[in-house]
Amino acid sequence: TEELKVSKSIANFVLPVGVTINMDGTSCYQAIAAVFIAQVFGIELTLTQQLTIVLTATLASIGTPGIPSGSIVMLIIVLNSVGLPVEGLALILGVDRPLDMLRTVVNITGDAAVSTMIARSEGELG
Numbered sequence: 001t002e003e004l005k006v007s008k009s010i011a012n013f014v015l016p017v018g019v020t021i022n023m024d025g026t027s028c029y030q031a032i033a034a035v036f037i038a039q040v041f042g043i044e045l046t047l048t049q050q051l052t053i054v055l056t057a058t059l060a061s062i063g064t065p066g067i068p069s070g071s072i073v074m075l076i077i078v079l080n081s082v083g084l085p086v087e088g089l090a091l092i093l094g095v096d097r098p099l100d101m102l103r104t105v106v107n108i109t110g111d112a113a114v115s116t117m118i119a120r121s122e123g124e125l126g
Contacts, residue, residue: 025106
């Protein structure tokens with residue numbers, strides 16, 4: 001809050017909500033991982049399946065727990081929504097740890113950006 005010059009009252013409201021439901025990095029990761037698994041298994045995704053992946057990944061990211069590799073469990077829901085093989089998770093588990101750290105950076109950056117935008121709109125920035 002100090003470096004971004006966001007007031008504590010806005011940060012205390014926006015950040016807990018953002019940590020819970022604003023999982024941008026997680027949503028992108030789940031969608032990309034599903035498409036990757038489809039490509040590895042040689043499965044062509046229809047436009048409807050792609051849109052289902054985007055919608056399911058977005059909704060699943062809201063329910064993803066904020067723990068290390070918590071999105072792996074929710075990725076199963078995304079894969080099942082379009083009939084992709086869950087066995088493809090084995091390919092992702094080996095590299096999930098560094099990807100999890102990058103997802104966290106994207107999630108936190110999004111939360112900080114939203115708190116800054118709200119502070120600016122409320123005239124409490126700086």
